[in-house]
Amino acid sequence: MDVAKLTEIGLSKREAQAYLALLQMEEAKAGEIAKLSHEDRTNIYDSLGSLVKKGLVSYVLRGSKTYYRAAPPSKLQDYLTEKEKILHEIMPGLDKVYKSYEPKPTIETYEGREGIKTVMSDILKEGKDFVGFGATDRMYYLFPEFTERYLHEREKRKIRARQFYAEGEKVLPSKYSEFKTIPREFSGPATTLIYGNKVAIFMWFIEPPVVVLIKNKEAAKAYRRQFEFMWRIVK
Template structure:
């Protein structure tokens, strides 16, 4: 007999021994059960009372002697459903306790060029891989091209991967520079998805960069990080691997070359 299943239903060791003994003996006195299980009589009465309260054991009088017997074992299913019902009652409270235990998202607003630089420095100091989405073309010139170059040098030294999906009108000279850097990938958003806001996703959280006014909003938290990382991965599937203008120019050149070959 698999006793563990009965333990899992919440029965104690003594209750299981008494219950199984009654199943085998049939209607019995407490003394009969004590002899069968070799448990002390106080433990027998305690187990019988608890089994009775759970609806698993009933008793009846025969002359002046009390007998105990097991109710239909199907009653175990009722016990299981009752426990399930009790669990469902407290489940919302348990979920609320879990939510309250999570550290709340930390939000900070960083103003001006120094705020952007502070956020970017924090990123490469606290992650090994991060994602940039919808970077406006004037973001780097606003922060400072020289400072950005030094930041990239430090990033590469730390071997931090930087995955870009930039707006399709991004400056060609910056595309060329980024494409040449190690630990760097770059793709392009189709024009209809161009974003006026820079979004950076890293291990600790998400950074939003606005140009007008120059404000950086940093939100730290696991949930928002996961959400935006998934959003980036979705856009990565439709992102272009080269600038649309460059692709169009290549097609034009091929057509022109084909026309010359016809003559």
Template sequence: MINKEILKQIGLTDYEVEVYLALLTHGQLSAYELAEKAGLYRQVTYDTLKRLQEKGYVSSVSEGKAKLFKAIDPELILEFLNEKTENYKQMLPELNDINRLAKMPLSVETYKGKNVVRIALRDIINELKEEGGEVLCTAVDESVPLANFELVCRQYERDMLHHNIKERVIIKEGTKGIFQKGTSKYKKIASKFYNENPVQIYGDNVQTIVWGNPDYLIIIRNKGVAESYRKQFELLWEIARN
């Protein structure tokens, strides 16, 4: 006695099990004959045959005006399943990476007031000073912090040089980068892609400054979030101009 539940466990529906077994038992059948053998409505049989053909479990052949259907060898189904298993094994490391990133701790810090630029730049240095690294900056109008925090910005530039920290910065067309000592590489982007709130990605951190009264600084600490923002930055970097 065939255990139909096992066929369901490999992904077949109730109707697909009945149709496949009827074809396996009786050989080549027309859809009309198959509907009678399987005890199914004709439209249900047609729909089920279509799905089984898409899965590769049923083949068809035309004999004159008649179209006959045949179940594939059960051994081939086992080969299909083994192939799917191998494909899944190859994909497993990537799935594990996604799962690992999702479980990483996430924290969000918010600051407000006149010192947000100082806090933002100091956090970048603190996070990268041990091993160096790269900061990715988008939507930066460097004249804004420079006008009010020139000493802080110049100290940040010296710290970048000292700790071997580099940065790539996307600025708006018509503006100019302020750091010119080899620490920073600039590209420009059209105004329509520009927003007023700078975003900086460094290590496993993302920060954004919201200019206003008062100013706000938001820092997100999570590897998955940082990697997502980093991919978006690289896309913009590709279309930006030197």
């Protein structure tokens, strides 16, 4: 059973270890859970208390002893649904604060898989057609499952894209994509995507990959003009 997967949905590592250990027993005392999860007793009490607050663990008192039970795994879905509900309630206020100031030109850097997901999700959220060029198949080779989900969601939202591919690159088919091919010597290990008033530069040659996101209307216009010039002359 994967502790890492549970940490991705919001549990701490110790909470995940305690919950998984308790799932293997009908009920157990703290010391038994600590032994199975390879945790000391002091920390296990903190983890169990936190899991009780989250509704993922319950307990019963028998005399002077406390026995713990794991909630059914379906309770994890209820936990996430409740978190999503809370987020939905506070989003209008957060957006109001975020949009209360005049946007200034900014350059942001995102790193690794999660950083790439953040920027690609921003493209979907923007919801507008975009253009791009350079190493357009790298994301698929590094993150095939995420790329397929992204393309599926893009098609659902009917977001169109025009992109240049270098000769020999894998073309990622999409109902709303248009491609032109350029010689490989004019491509490189980076991808540039222009969407809305933003320019995203994916640097695949760095480990882990890095995305530089430029938020500036004039910069986006300049990159887009360059793209449109190339699009006209490439057959």
